[in-house]
Amino acid sequence: MRYHISHESKNRYHLNLAKRRLSQEEADVLYYALIERDDVESVKVLTKTAQVIIRYRYNGRKILDFIGKMDLKSPKLM
Numbered sequence: 579m580r581y582h583i584s585h586e587s588k589n590r591y592h593l594n595l596a597k598r599r600l601s602q603e604e605a606d607v608l609y610y611a612l613i614e615r616d617d618v619e620s621v622k623v624l625t626k627t628a629q630v631i632i633r634y635r636y637n638g639r640k641i642l643d644f645i646g647k648m649d650l651k652s653p654k655l656m
Contacts, residue, residue: 579596591608604625621633630645
């Protein structure tokens with residue numbers, strides 16, 4: 579999945595996804611895939627604007643790599 583980092587601060591990313599909107603199913607797949615990770619503290623997915631706010635504990639680069647490999651069309655992650 580393609581994204582753009584709109585804001586980055588200590589242990590927090592605000593991402594704009596390459597889509598205009600997210601369906602509720604896509605938002606659910608993204609939310610549950612991220613919240614199950616040990617290094618993610620909290621996730622907020624905004625469906626109308628296709629934005630994701632992630633608070634993480636350790637290495638944020640691994641989370642970004644994980645999101646980059648995701649496919650929201652199928653619940654099976656890469």
